[in-house]
Amino acid sequence: MSDDADHIAERKMQFLFALRSRGVTDKAVLTAMEKVDRGPFIRGYFTDRAYEDMPLPIACGQTISQPSVVGLMTQALKVSNRDKVLEVGTGSGYQAAILSQLARRVYTVDRHKRLVTDASEIFRALDLTNITAITADGSFGLPDQAPFDRIIVTAAAEDPPGPLLAQLKIGGIMVVPVGQSDAVQHLIRVTRSETGFEYDELRPVRFVPLVEGLGRDG
Ligand code: SAH
Numbered sequence: 001m002s003d004d005a006d007h008i009a010e011r012k013m014q015f016l017f018a019l020r021s022r023g024v025t026d027k028a029v030l031t032a033m034e035k036v037d038r039g040p041f042i043r044g045y046f047t048d049r050a051y052e053d054m055p056l057p058i059a060c061g062q063t064i065s066q067p068s069v070v071g072l073m074t075q076a077l078k079v080s081n082r083d084k085v086l087e088v089g090t091g092s093g094y095q096a097a098i099l100s101q102l103a104r105r106v107y108t109v110d111r112h113k114r115l116v117t118d119a120s121e122i123f124r125a126l127d128l129t130n131i132t133a134i135t136a137d138g139s140f141g142l143p144d145q146a147p148f149d150r151i152i153v154t155a156a157a158e159d160p161p162g163p164l165l166a167q168l169k170i171g172g173i174m175v176v177p178v179g180q181s182d183a184v185q186h187l188i189r190v191t192r193s194e195t196g197f198e199y200d201e202l203r204p205v206r207f208v209p210l211v212e213g214l215g216r217d218g
Pocket of ligand 1 (some may be wrong): 091137
């Protein structure tokens, strides 16, 4: 192998090792994260840190989540290849790209048009044809495509938004960080049954807040 190829293989191994040591153990999730390169989703100054397990800044004052958090949330969502998934908070598009490897179809929405445009460009370049990115206020879900088998929210809400609960199929799962943006938030898994909703608290997390309305750029 050339030095370059050696270096890339080594970084990839460290990346996967960091994921496993932080509790990402699901084989399919690890395979998806091995396959989808995080590099293209990070534009600007931080590309050389793409394989470190840390959140990084992206456009519009937002952040791409820490890879281990992406892995843990994806794992908690228990996605199958028959599932139609809604993601609220496209950001860089990285989480949607990971979901696209596991789900039948992924709809992802962000309140910033610029983020949706940038992410769509990367999905096209990587030939991820089962993702549709839309500019919208995701607190209302995506009524046109509802109901969903799985919903993942990657911004913190004070409570799981009602419209999202309503757009979850019976037997469906939603993963959402809940709490005030400047305090400790908890990752919650909501499972919908015939009789109602069941809530599991998974772990403390830190996300940017879910904000109402569209961003000023769109
Ligand atoms: N999942 C992303 C990281 C998300 S950061 C990734 O993989 O990179 C949180 C995102 O949620 C931001 O891009 C922010 O614009 C978006 N957001 C916040 N409130 C929103 C809302 N009401 N509707 C849609 N998107 C929202």
